Every structure is written in structure tokens, then in C-alpha cells.
Amino acid sequence: xxxxxxxxxxxxxxxxxxxxxxxxxxxxxxxxxxxxxxxxxxxxxxxxxxxxxxxxxxxxxxxxxxxxxxxxxxxxxxxxxxxxxxxxxxxxxxxxxxxxxxxxxxxxxxxxxxxxxxxxxxxxxxxxxxxxxxxxxxxxxxxxxxxxxxxxxxxxxxxxxxxxxxxxxxxxxxxxxxxxxxxxxxxxxxxxxxxxxxxxxxxxxxxxxxxxxxxxxxxxxxxxxxxxxxxxxxxxxxxxxxxxxxxxxxxxxxxxxxxxxxxxxxxxxxxxxxxxxxxxxxxxxxxxxxxxxxxxxxxxxxxxxxxxxxxxxxxxxxxxxxxxxxxxxxxxxxxxxxxxxxxxxxxxxxxxxxxxxxxxxxxxxxxxxxxxxxxxxxxxxxxxxxxxxxxxxxxxxxxxxxxxxxxxxxxxxxxxxxxxxxxxxxxxxxxxxxxxxxxxxxxxxxxxxxxxxxxxxxxxxxxx
Numbered sequence: 001x002x003x004x005x006x007x008x009x010x011x012x013x014x015x016x017x018x019x020x021x022x023x024x025x026x027x028x029x030x031x032x033x034x035x036x037x038x039x040x041x042x043x044x045x046x047x048x049x050x051x052x053x054x055x056x057x058x059x060x061x062x063x064x065x066x067x068x069x070x071x072x073x074x075x076x077x078x079x080x081x082x083x084x085x086x087x088x089x090x091x092x093x094x095x096x097x098x099x100x101x102x103x104x105x106x107x108x109x110x111x112x113x114x115x116x117x118x119x120x121x122x123x124x125x126x127x128x129x130x131x132x133x134x135x136x137x138x139x140x141x142x143x144x145x146x147x148x149x150x151x152x153x154x155x156x157x158x159x160x161x162x163x164x165x166x167x168x169x170x171x172x173x174x175x176x177x178x179x180x181x182x183x184x185x186x187x188x189x190x191x192x193x194x195x196x197x198x199x200x201x202x203x204x205x206x207x208x209x210x211x212x213x214x215x216x217x218x219x220x221x222x223x224x225x226x227x228x229x230x231x232x233x234x235x236x237x238x239x240x241x242x243x244x245x246x247x248x249x250x251x252x253x254x255x256x257x258x259x260x261x262x263x264x265x266x267x268x269x270x271x272x273x274x275x276x277x278x279x280x281x282x283x284x285x286x287x288x289x290x291x292x293x294x295x296x297x298x299x300x301x302x303x304x305x306x307x308x309x310x311x312x313x314x315x316x317x318x319x320x321x322x323x324x325x326x327x328x329x330x331x332x333x334x335x336x337x338x339x340x341x342x343x344x345x346x347x348x349x350x351x352x353x354x355x356x357x358x359x360x361x362x363x364x365x366x367x368x369x370x371x372x373x374x375x376x377x378x379x380x381x382x383x384x385x386x387x388x389x390x391x392x393x394x395x396x397x398x399x400x401x402x403x404x405x406x407x408x409x410x411x412x413x414x415x416x417x418x419x420x421x422x423x424x425x426x427x428x429x430x431x432x433x434x435x436x437x438x439x440x441x442x443x444x445x446x447x448x449x450x451x452x453x454x455x456x457x458x459x460x461x462x463x464x
Contacts, residue, residue, distance in 0.1 A: 002075055002297065003081060003409055004072060005381075007068050007069045007077075007080065008065075008079065008083055009063050010061055010064065010065040010068075011061070011062050011065030011069070011084040012083045012084055012086075012087065012191045013058075013061060013065060013082055014057075014058045014059065014060070014062030014063075014065060014084070015045040015062055015066075015083075015085070015086070015087040015088050015208070016022045016058070016087045016209060017055070017057050017061065017121070017424065018058035018059060018060030018087065018088060018091065018094065018209075018213070018417075019057075019058075019087035019090065019091030020051075020053070020054050020058075020091075020096050020419055021050065021052065021053070021054030021055030021057075021058060021417060022051075022091040022092045022213075023091070023418070024048050024050065024052070024054075024197075025048055025051045025052045025055060025093055026091065026092035026093055026094050026417050026418065027092070027093040027094060027095060027096055027097045027099075027185055027214075027417070027419040028092055028093070030298075033045050034351050036224065039357035042317065043317050051417075052417065055094075055417045056316045059205070059209075059412060059413070062084060062205055062208070063205050064207055064378055065080075065084075065085075065411070066080075066199075066203055066204070068406075069203065070199055071195075071361035072195060072199070072425070073194075074197075074198045075209065076080035076195075076450075077166070077195055077198040077199050077202065077377055077416075078180060078198055078203075080192065081180075081198070081201055081202045081203040081207075081208070082178075082342065083206050084140055084174070084203070084208055085176075085212045086268070087212075088209065088213040089166075089169055089173065089212055089222045090166075090169075090213045091213065092165075093157055093165055093214060093215060094209055094214055094215065095209055095213060095214050095382070095415045095416075095417060095419050096214040096216065096381075096383075096417060096419040097132050097419050098159060098214065098215070098216060099106050099128070099164075099165045099168055099215040100130040100132070100141075100165070101120065101130050101131050101132065101135045101213065102135075102146075102150055102215070102217060102258075103127050103131075103154050103161060103164035103165065104119075104120025104121075104127055104128055104130070104131040104135075105119075105120055105140040105142065105150075105162075106147055106150030106151045106152045106153065106154040106168075106295070107120065107123050107125070107128070107148070107149060107151070107155075107164075107267035108120065108122065108123055108140075109147045109148065109151035109273060109298075109300060110151035110152065110154050110155040111123050112286020112304060114300075115139060115300070115444060116139050116140060116149055116300070116301075116303025116304055116306065116307050117139060118137075118139060119136050119137040119138045119139060120135065120136055121134065121136035121137055122352055125159040126159045126160065127159055127160075127161050127164060130161040135239065135405065139257075139303075139307045140303065140304065140305065141307045142147055142217060142254065142255060142436060143252065143253035143254050143256065143294075143295050143304050144219065144253055144294055144295050144298040144300035144301070144304060145252070145253035145254050145298070146171075146217050146221075146254040146255065146349065147298070147304075147316065148172065148297075148298035148299075148300060149171060149302055150168055150217075151170065152247050152404055153167035153168055154167070154168075155300060156363040162265075163380050163429075164342030164361065165215065168213055168215050168217075169212065169215040169221075171187035171215075171217070171220055172211050172212060172215045172216060172217070172219035172220060173212060173219070174219075174220060174223065175211070175217075175218075175219030175220035175221070175222060175224070176202065176211060176212065176223065176270075177218050177223065178220075178224060178226065178227045179201060179202060179210050179219070179222055179223045179226050179227075179390055180198065180201075180202050181227060181228075181230070181237075181269055182225075182226030182227040182228075182229065182230040182394075182402070183198065183202065183226060183390070183394045184197070184198070184203050184232075184304065184391055184440035185230035185233075185234045186226070186229065186230050186233065186234070186363055186394035186395075187201060187394050188234055189234060189363075190361070190363055190364075190394050190395050191234050192393075192394055192396070192397070194433045195390075196393075196401060197232055197393045197394045198393075198407055199393075200389065200392075200393040200401045201389065201393030201394065201402060203443040204386075204405065205408070205409065206382070206383065206385065206386060206389070206408035206409070206411060206412055207219075207386060207390070209412055210382060210383035210386070210435065211339055211386065214383065214419075216383050217254055218255060218256055218383055218384070218386060218387070218424065220251075220254050220292065220388065221251045221254040221255040221257070221258050222251070222390050222391075222444045223256075223259070224247050224250045224254065225247075225248055225261045225391075227231070227247050227393075228243075228244045228246070228247030228248035228249075228250075228251060228261060228265075228267070229244060229248070229261060229264075229265070229362075229363065229366065229391075230244075231243040231244040231247055231267050232245070232265055233362070233363075235238070235347055236376045238277045240270070241265065241269065241279055241282055241283065241286075242282060242286050244265055244268070245262065245282065245283040245290070246259045246286055246287075246290045247291040248261040248262050248265060248287075249262065249291055250286040250290065250294070250461055251293075252287075252291075253290075253291060253294050256304075257370070257373065257374075257387055257461045259367045259371055260350070260366065260373065261366065262283055262287055262367055263354065264362055264365065264366045264369075265279070265283045265358050266280040266283055266355065267354075267358055267362045268325065268362055273452070282356050283291075283302055287367075288433055298437040309452070314383070314407065315425075316378065316379040316423045317423065317424075317425065317427075317431065318380040318384075318421070318429065318431050318432045319339075319342075319377065319378060319379060319380040319383060319429055319432070320342070320375065320376070320380070320433055321341065321342030321378060321381045321427060321429070321432060322335065322338070322339065322378065322380075322428040323338050323427070323429020323430060323442065324338045324427050324435070325337070325338035327338060327424060337403025339378040342376040342378065343376065343377070344375070345376055345379070346372050346373050346376040346377070349369070350369045350371045350372065350373065353365045353368050353369050353372075354369070359407035361389060361395060363394055364392070364395040364396070364456060366391055367388050367389075367390075367391035367392035367394075367396075368388065368392070369387040369388075370377025370387040370391055371385070371387065371388025373387070373388075373389070374386075374388055375432060375436070379430075380432055381412075382411040382412070382414070382431075385407065385408060385411060385435070386408075388439075389404050389408060392448075395447070399443065399446045400443065401441040402443075403441055403443040403446070404439060406438050406439050406442045407435040407436060407438055407439030408435070410434055410435040410438045410439075411431065411432075411435045414431040414435070415431075415432065417451045
């Protein structure tokens with residue numbers, strides 16, 4: 001057996017072990033209607049220890065296969081990612097219960113209720129019963145594009161949590177496909193080897209476990225964002241900026257962090273600040289038109305703009321700002337200050353990177369901003385790291401890519417298959433700090449190498 005086939009087989013075996021273990025200790029919902037439907041109750045009650053062991057073994061085997069595949073070409077890595085993702089696509093949800101929250105909120109949209117005014121519990125049924133009670137009364141913070149598409153999926157599945165979860169995962173897979181297309185296009189202008197970008201941004205276990213296994217809508221957001229940046233930077237047509245702005249706006253209408261991409265799009269236009277100011281006007285008009293069409297066409301309107309801060313009321317285990325606020329004296333008042341301080345620091349870093357982007361590179365700067373924001377928000381989740389990692393996969397060299405890969409692996413190991421963090425309160429922020437420390441250690445101990453330009457317009461940019 002060739003080395004490539006061995007790695008493909010090993011990674012697939014690891015994913016299969018994870019999928020089998022997920023049947024026993026995966027993120028099945030309260031009341032477990034999915035488990036009853038699939039006949040998994042016995043495995044969850046009497047063999048949970050074995051199931052956990054299968055998940056741990058599967059993760060280690062998958063991670064080893066992925067690490068061994070670093071030198072493969074983009075085609076082999078894309079094939080590997082597809083094979084490794086397939087068992088996870090068909091398994092019970094892993095590492096998070098958010099799929100059921102998505103399904104509950106989408107059921108509201110499909111059932112004619114306003115998901116921005118009421119929570120999933122307003123529409124009784126098996127899907128509503130599958131939602132964690134913490135989120136049962138919480139309106140949706142997601143954009144009308146995602147809820148409109150998810151509403152169609154849930155309506156087709158009926159009141160079936162398992163069918164709804166599978167359909168929503170397929171939306172996530174669509175996002176990963178868009179991510180792959182966009183990354184391959186972006187490497188043409190950044191000079192990063194395509195295989196390296198696919199290894200870090202697509203075949204990464206953090207992508208496979210959280211975006212495919214967990215089915216997070218961040219996959220569709222990232223896919224549209226990366227595709228939009230790629231369109232603006234690589235399409236040889238005068239309307240490329242309009243296409244890029246439309247795609248990035250669609251990403252915002254899935255999940256709002258993608259709005260950072262709209263701020264960077266004008267910088268993809270060659271020329272001085274006058275040309276970029278004109279480009280900013282084109283981006284703004286395109287974004288407004290796209291948002292109006294989707295918001296009105298979906299029938300969901302603009303209610304999502306008023307629900308963006310709802311999840312911030314829950315203390316986030318992975319938030320370093322929350323960790324600092326809870327460690328200092330002063331109670332909730334101090335916590336509020338540190339959370340606000342994290343946002344201020346993120347804004348200052350983002351502004352500095354935006355002004356330097358024409359010289360440092362648009363793709364690189366956008367990725368660094370998204371990475372910074374993902375770490376300093378009041379609510380941080382392990383897969384939020386991918387906001388920056390996926391973009392940076394097309395902009396950084398092997399040294400920085402290895403550091404990001406190690407940080408992602410640490411986060412994978414710090415989340416139980418059920419979605420609970422291995423590190424528990426009051427150690428808020430510690431899991432993320434451990435991941436950052438591991439990445440920094442690798443970066444420090446790895447020999448420096450010339451980094452790629454990472455520029456969205458300095459290397460073979462399309463003509464104006």
C-alpha cells in the first residue's frame with residue numbers, strides 16, 4: 001500500500017471510530033429522541049466508557065494521519081478531507097449541541113413564527129424538545145440567509161431531529177466546499193503552496209470535527225467570505241468587486257463576524273486611497289442591495305440586528321476576557337469592564353492591521369483581524385479560531401501554519417464528544433490560553449523561513 005493510500009485509510013478509520021463513539025457519547029440532545037430513533041440508547045447507557053475510548057482513539061488516529069499528510073498535494077488532501085469527513089457527516093453530532101438549536105430556530109422560520117422574537121420552545125415538538133433548555137427561550141442571532149435556508153431543510157425533514165441535523169450538516173459541507181474553492185483561488189495571488197493551504201484550512205481536524213461533525217453555520221459563513229475575497233482578487237472581470245461584495249454580504253447574512261470582510265474589500269483595488277474610497281462606495285451599495293433582497297425575500301426582515309448580543313449573557317469557558325474578569329476582584333462590574341476592554345483591544349488591533357494591509361497584504365491582514373476578534377469576543381468557542389485560521393491558510397508560511405495547526409489540535413483535545421469543555425469553571429479562558437501557548441511554543445522553536453507575501457493585490461492581481 002502506498003503512503004498516500006495508507007494515510008487516507010488511517011484517517012478514514014479514525015473518523016469511523018469517532019463516528020462509532022459518538023453514538024455513545026456524542027452531543028445527543030436532552031431527552032435523546034435521536035438516540036431512540038437510531039437505537040443507540042443501550043450504547044449510551046451501558047457502554048459509554050467504551051464509546052469515549054473509541055472517540056479518543058479515533059481523534060488521535062485522525063490527527064496522526066492529518067499530520068502525516070502535510071507534504072501531500074492539494075488533490076490528495078481534498079480527497080482525504082472528503083473521505084475523513086464522510087463518517088462524521090453520518091454520525092450523531094460531535095463536540096456541540098448547536099445543531100439542535102439551529103434546527104429549533106429554523107423550525108420557527110419555517111413555521112411562520114419570528115425567530116428573532118421568540119425561542120425554539122415557542123413551537124412544541126421533537127425538534128423543540130431536542131434544544132438545550134438554556135437556549136429554549138433565546139431568539140436567534142443568525143442572519144436571514146441562514147435561517148431561510150435552514151428553514152427549508154427543517155421543513156423537508158419534518159419534526160425529526162436526526163433528519164434536520166443531517167440536512168443542516170449538508171449546508172455546512174456546502175460551506176466547506178466553498179472554502180476549498182476560495183482558498184485554492186487565493187493561493188494564486190498570495191504565493192502560498194496550494195497543498196499547504198488545503199492541509200491547514202480544509203483537512204484540519206478542527207474543521208472536520210467542528211464544522212462537519214458539529215455542523216456549525218460558521219462553515220457557510222466562512223465559505224461565502226473566502227469565496228467573496230477570492231472573487232474580488234482573482235476574477236478577471238470589471239464586476240469582480242461587486243461579486244465579491246455580494247458574496248461577503250451573504251456571509252454576513254449567515255453570521256455577522258463576516259462583516260470584517262466588507263471593510264477589507266476596498267483594499268483589494270489597486271491604486272491609492274482615492275480609488276479605494278470609490279471602491280468602498282461600490283462595496284457599500286452592493287452590500288445594502290444584497291441585504292435588502294435577502295432580508296425582504298426571506299420574509300424574516302431585520303430582526304437579527306437586535307439579537308446579536310443575546311448569547312453574551314452566558315459566561316464563556318473559552319473566553320480569555322471572561323477569565324480575566326472572573327479572576328479579578330469586583331464581581332460582575334469587573335467582568336463587564338474586561339469584556340468591554342477585550343472589544344476595545346480587538347478594535348484597535350483591527351484598525352492597525354487595516355491601515356497596514358496595503359503593504360502587509362489584504363488576505364494576511366484580514367486573517368489576523370478575524371483571529372484577534374475570535375479570541376477577544378465576550379463569547380469564544382473552539383471553532384471560532386477557524387475564522388482566522390481558514391483565511392490565514394492562504395496567507396502564512398509553514399512555520400506559522402504549524403503553530404496554528406497545533407493550537408487547533410489542543411482545542412480539539414479540550415472538548416469532550418458531548419460538547420462539554422474538559423476544563424471546567426472557574427477556569428474561564430484557560431482552554432484557549434493553553435491552545436495559544438502551545439501554538440506560541442511551536443512558533444518559537446521552529447526555524448524561521450521566509451513568509452509568503454500574503455498580499456491580495458501585490459502578486460499577480462487582476463487588472464482594474
